Amino acid sequence: NAGVTQTPKFRILKIGQSMTLQCTQDMNHNYMYWYRQDPGMGLKLIYYSVGAGITDKGEVPNGYNVSRSTTEDFPLRLELAAPSQTSVYFCASRPGTSGWGSYNEQFFGPGTRLTVL
Amino acid sequence: GENVEQHPSTLSVQEGDSAVIKCTYSDSASNYFPWYKQELGKGPQLIIDIRSNVGEKKDQRIAVTLNKTAKHFSLHITETQPEDSAVYFCAASNALGYSTLTFGKGTMLLVSP
Numbered sequence: 001n002a003g004v005t006q007t008p009k010f011r012i013l014k015i016g017q018s019m020t021l022q023c024t025q026d027m028n029h030n031y032m033y034w035y036r037q038d039p040g041m042g043l044k045l046i047y048y049s050v051g052a053g054i055t056d057k058g059e060v061p062n063g064y065n066v067s068r069s070t071t072e073d074f075p076l077r078l079e080l081a082a083p084s085q086t087s088v089y090f091c092a093s094r095p096g097t098s099g100w101g102s103y104n105e106q107f108f109g110p111g112t113r114l115t116v117l
Numbered sequence: 118g119e120n121v122e123q124h125p126s127t128l129s130v131q132e133g134d135s136a137v138i139k140c141t142y143s144d145s146a147s148n149y150f151p152w153y154k155q156e157l158g159k160g161p162q163l164i165i166d167i168r169s170n171v172g173e174k175k176d177q178r179i180a181v182t183l184n185k186t187a188k189h190f191s192l193h194i195t196e197t198q199p200e201d202s203a204v205y206f207c208a209a210s211n212a213l214g215y216s217t218l219t220f221g222k223g224t225m226l227l228v229s230p
Contacts, residue, residue, distance in 0.1 A: 004160075033217070040126070040222060040223070041222055042123075042206060042220040042221055042222040042223050043161070043206065043218075043220040044220075045217055045218070045219075048217060058217065059118075059219075090160050090161070092160075104149055104151070104166070104210070104212050105151070105163045105166070106151075106163070106218065108153075108160030108161050108162065109160050110158075110159060110160050111158075111159075111160055
């Protein structure tokens with residue numbers, strides 16, 4: 001298994017440009033997440049999905065959109081890039097529905113470093 | 118919503134010493150507390166977790182303790198090695214719901230040879 005893969009690894013955008021960050025997992029996980037990581041600020045949840053066709057906002061959703069048409073893919077869309085969106089973005093997934101056990105482990109991708117100038 | 122505070126933000130130890138990282142949480146409904154390790158340029162990886170019905174859990178050189186009354190939990194690393202150098206994040210969630218994690222701000226651990 002490749003696990004969680006993200007593309008691109010790095011990207012520089014100009015203010016006002018748009019882009020899609022790609023995330024794919026091959027573990028047949030129901031749950032998928034997008035986080036942003038700013039220096040010294042931990043990971044903040046942007047959006048998450050509990051299954052194909054179902055998405056919900058996290059703590060910092062403004063300026064972003066997501067879709068989940070398949071179990072494997074969970075792209076994150078930035079419509080009008082702003083300098084405040086300069087960050088490292090991580091996608092994660094986990095199996096199961098709810099409840100105890102290893103179902104709660106989130107598996108993270110390697111991240112996308114985005115700079116908006 | 119949940120709020121997780123993590124201390125210290127940086128921690129420097131000598132190889133062989135012990136390291137302790139502490140976290141507090143605010144939501145009494147939280148019942149699952151994982152710890153993630155993030156090496157430079159990589160995504161976080163789960164190293165140990167604990168559920169609210171357990172007070173302590175060990176896995177070789179790492180252990181986690183939980184005090185539900187005080188709403189705090191701690192990561193203990195014994196006999197530290199240079200390869201333990203990384204950023205460590207604590208997190209909390211209600212595992213019986215949609216289980217979104219709230220992360221602390223992280224602790225950069227540096228183990229010097």
